[in-house]
Amino acid sequence: MNERLDLRFPADGSVLSIDGLELRSGERLVVFGPNGAGKSTLLRLLAGTLAGGPALEAAYLPQRPYLFRGSAGFNMGLGLSAEEAVRSRQLADRLGVGELLIYAASSLSGGEAQRVALARTLARPEPWVLLDEPLSAQDARDRMKVASVLIDGLGGRGAVIVTHDREEAAVLGDRMAVVVNGHLLQEGPVAEVFSLPLSDEVAAAVGIGNVIDGVVIEGEGPLNSLRAGGLTIWGLGDVPAGNPGRAVFGAESVTLFRGSDGAAGSARNRWVGQVTEVRQLGRLVEIVIDAGVRVVALVTPGSQEVLQLQPGAGVTATVKAAAVRVNPT
Amino acid sequence: MDFLVEVLGDALEALFGFGSELRQVLGLTLVVSLLATVFGVVVGVPLGTWVALRRTRVRTAWLVAVNIGMGVPPVLAGLALLLVLWDTGPLGGLGLLFTPAAMVAAQTMLAIPIAAGVTAGAIKGLPPAASEQLAALALSGWERGRVMLVEVWPGVVAAVAAAFGRVVSEVGAVLVVGGNIVGETRVLTTAIVQETRQANFGDALALGLLLIILAAAVNGFLTWMQLRSGRHE
Incomplete structure (x- = not known):
């Protein structure tokens, strides 16, 4: 089920103003742009944590996953059914944080916390998955491994992945939307956008x-x-x-x-x-x-x-x- | 100077003399204030959580109400309750006026806004990422509240301490609805007023010292709870 969405925030569109963002089921859309471009606002509208958007039925990983007081395992199980919790533990094992679940969430590093939150998000049952900078806290040597588990964990579901990192975009995306100053400047297959920017602005944005x-x-x-x-x-x-x-x-x-x-x-x-x-x-x-x-x-x-x-x-x-x-x- | 030394001497004498009347006053103070704190916290903490997790204008209205409640003069709360419990008032038939039950009710009214306000403040003090994450988890209202309360546990302990501090030290409400009846509704604060009025400064000071010891003991325990929860973070 594909979606064509208009996204505006606030109502006058001064932060974000996008017409007809295309989401295709089974496809990973990377929303790419510099910091402050409105990417996270876009994702929060889709997630429904920001009112006024066309909220999707989606699992959502915020930019700074917050782990609450308690063990890492307690945090990973929040909001999951028993079956989903089993799946999240399998994902945690593959992400290399399975052993850490018994420890206090506050004792985890930023990268480990992000992986725990990622396992929880991917284990959710929603048909769409929204990920805000999902690899941002990962070490260079872990990034590719986490990326492959991530793609696998999506299980063919459609995803919207926000990033300002070229490499992350190239690895995670099928299609790519370049957003600068709240506007959608170009949308297309990742390779095409990288190699054939339609405007100077896009060229500058994609690096x-x-x-x-x-x-x-x-x-x-x-x-x-x-x-x-x-x-x-x-x-x-x-x-x-x-x-x-x-x-x-x-x-x-x-x-x-x-x-x-x-x-x-x-x-x-x-x-x-x-x-x-x-x-x-x-x-x-x-x-x-x-x-x-x-x-x-x-x-x-x-x-x-x-x-x-x-x-x-x-x-x-x-x-x-x-x-x-x-x-x- | 001689006067102060004399008063202090009288106070210590009274303290060590610790008669049955004093024991009774101390006991009633503890029972009334602790019960009011418990009721106030049981209502106020969930109320504060609920208010803090609202996202609409309703929240602003509730926050204003809570903040006004935190500043209500105790004697006014006592007067309001007195009117309700008066013989010919709406609940006059219950015959609660000038009983410890009325005192607990009056102090509970004072404790609820304090507990709610401190709890709401603690929740609002969390980083924005916490509420964003909570919203992202798609939890039921119950679970959201539970996760939040565990998260702000030291804040909840602070709410308990603030509520107890407010009720154990107030004199207006218990005086109006309790009546300061010897052996029945006299508590430490009303007793201090009584002794001061009769110029029994030594006794008044002794009662004051007892009140401080009581408050210190309860707050010491709550602080220990707070520090303990910090270690398990």
Whole structure:
């Protein structure tokens, strides 16, 4: 049972104003955006803990799960039937907090408390599950494990997952809605939103993106070419030639080859340049290239090592035109 | 200076002389105030919890009522009850006026708003995450109240202490509905008034010291309960 929801808060929509947020049963929708964008307000409206929303029949994990006085086990069982309690204990075991249930809730670390609350939320019977930053308190080394138990624990139910973390969004989401300043800016499959932000605002919100200003020199069908700092960038767009334009593409869309002779292929954009910066970014590595303009690429640590992508290294960057959007400015 | 020393000497003499009349006054004080505290807490703590967990304007109205109740002068509460229990009043037929039962009723009226107000304050003092979590759990009203009360347990103990402190120290209400009858309705506070009026300052001071010892004993016990609950957090 899919839902198409209008969300407004307060009544004048000054904090949150979204029309037609689409929730599909069996699908995990990530609501992504910077802090203060209205994501938690959105979730609280859906959960019904904030009045005035189209409250769903949903299990809800608040951003800061609060454990009450008593044991962790007592807290995990709150509101659960006997059968659900059994399920929550199985989930707790898989989340690595099964042994901690006999201890006072106040003795748990933030990450452990979050896992106990997550087990309780996932064990609930409601058809929808709402999770507010469900991995925020987890150590980097536990995150992926918790994420996989989480996905499993949903058991195919539809979920709305709020996060401001790119990695969390990429791992947990099927689809992604970008919310900035209380407005829904873009909605689509996670990979598409990351690699093809529809606007500069979305590009800025989803993080490491390439936003390059120039002048549109050619328009052919759905393609535009943009001239910027000696580079020609091909991308999707319908900006008339001669107008200023802005090319936007995700750092994940950039493929790197060592040297300047690299790789024939279907990619329309091939730029030769030099690595200027290398930065560890979660499990990935961000590579900044000077190719006349600044281009950012995201690669795995393995690729970085094999290609020896260090500052000063000569590289060829390629990007499919279909992964670039040219917007008017 | 000589006067004060003399009064203190008389007071100590009276204390160590501890006669049967004094024992009777002390006993009645304990029974009346403890019963009023128990009744006040049994009604006031759930009332305060209920008020604090409301989310509408009803809550504001109730909070205002509770806060006004906390400030009602005891003698006024006594007067109100006196009018109800008067021979020709609505409940005159019960014949409760000038009995310990009337005194317990009057003090219960004073204890309820205090217990409710302190409890509501403790619940409202919890971080917003606590009430958000409570709402997220989709518990029944009963369970919500139970979880909340356990959560604010030290606050509940404080409510008991505040209620007892209010009733054991007040003189207006018990004087009006009890009448300060020797051997029947005389308690420590009314006895102090009586002895002071008759210039028996030594006896008055002795009664005052007893009152302080009594209050200290009860509050010491409640503080111990509070600290104990803290260790099990």
